[in-house]
Amino acid sequence: MIRGTVALVGSGELSATMVETHKMLLSRVGPGEKALFLDTPAGFQENVDLLARRAVHFFEQQVQHSMEVASFKSSETVSAAEAEKTYRLLNEAGFVLLGPGSPTYVVRQLRETPIPTLLSAMVTRGGSLVVASAAALTAGSHTLPVYEIYKVGESLHWVEGLNILGSLGLELVVIPHWNNAEGGNHDTRFCYMGKKRFRALEEQLPPGAAILGIDEHTACILDFSNRRASVQGLGRVTIRLSGAEQYFSKGEEFSFQLLLGRPAGGDKDEEGRNGEKDLSRSSSAGGADRKEASFWDRMHGIEDVFHRALEQNDPAAVATQLLEADRMLWQAQLDLENPEFISQGREIYREMIVLAGTGMSRAFTDMPRKYKSLVEKLLELREHYRREKRWPEADQIRDLLQQSGIVVEDTEEGPRWRY
Secondary structure (H helix, E strand, O other): OOOOOEEEEEEOOOHHHHHHHHHHHHHHOOOOOOEEOHHHHHOOOOOHHHHHHHHHHHHHHHHHHOOOEEOOOOOOOOHHHHHHHHHHHHHEEEEEEEOOOHHHHHHHHOOOHHHHHHHHHHHHHOEEEEEOOOOHHHHOOEEOOOOHHOEEEEEEEEEEOOOOHHHHOOOEEEEEOOOOOOOEEEHHHHHOOHHHHHHHHHHHOOOOOEEEEOOOOEEEEEEEEOOOOEEEEEEEEEEEEEEEEEEEOOEEOOOOOOOOOOOOOOOOOOOOOOOOEEEEOEEEEEEEEOOOOOOHHHHHHHHHHHHHHOOOOOHHHHHHHHHHHHHHHHHHOOOOOOOHHHHHHHHHHHHHHHHHHHHHHHHHHHHHHHHHHHHHHHHHHHHHHHHHHOHHHHHHHHHHHOOOOOOEHHHHHOOOOOO
16 A cells, blocks of 8 residues: 655745745654655756755754655766765655756656656655655656757657656646746747647547646645645645646645546546546537636736735735736737737736735734733733733743843833833
8 A cells, every 4th residue: 555645746846835834754764754855856956955955954944854865967977876875865855846847857867767656765764755746757657858849949859757756656747837827929828738739749648648847936845645635835736637727726626537437436426526527528628618717807806816815914925815816917919909908907016926925924913012012911911810920820921021132121110121
């Protein structure tokens, strides 16, 4: 039985958006388990050691968990002793992270080594594997040669993936950066390929191949112990199978059955108990059964959710809606939406940015005011205990305030406090 977890991360694996995800994955493997950063994806880069140190520092400072570097920069230059050391570390680890670099380089360096088997073995015994960005592209049956196509101009093609997921019983093609919008004036969704090229690439895959698209700053957590997946982060996860798409956002779950093209369960209706749909019944990209929401319906929907997030002082949700508005405006331009609509939409978007800044600023200025009120009420309670000569309780309040950085001074006029 496979007891572990694989986290597929679209991007931002060493950013604040993924801190809680890493903590959750580490809590699953238990205290004391060794966490490793495998440096192969960036092994060809001059700054690979700097990237590794940054990962170690991030985990120590943000995730509060120690991390070691498992170094395997190149199968051609690594010594036999260094390779054996890395194999031993991976065999002892409970958590391994692979991140940015070149997906085809990863495949070339690791394909003929024991490392893919060691990683799948770790997941089988209950460990957590995090593959992010470039590394995520290698986890499935086919790997997209992003740089070769996007930067060098090679013809559209796939290369064989490491297929760690396949060895765990889940045949997939994983595409991070699904909602990328860096192109500005050209389509860079689907990991920089854009819609036209990606659809052509899709036709080269075996019939029925399942594609799992993961937005940036988003994680798809594959829990093999119960064969369910969940979504964390700012964006959403897309399952694309035989031209049909299903979307899942933060906090939502779905069964592995959907990734295999099968209904989620015989005792469920089409929607299922968890909002799951049988992909064979969902709308295809070529012709949806129901009319897609208009540009303004979608824009106003984003705006409504944004305002609710602002009122609830939820920075992550505010950022999510800003990113979604940006993505939708670029998509509208690609879809040749009415230019006047796009212009008005950008006005709404700019207003959202201003409101986000002022809203967060207001929240931070309100905090000290509320903090001051709390301190003063605690001091009133302390004075009550002092009048009743309940010295232990009074001292306990003073100690608690001091631990929070508040210095209390007792004067003839009463207590005074300062940071």
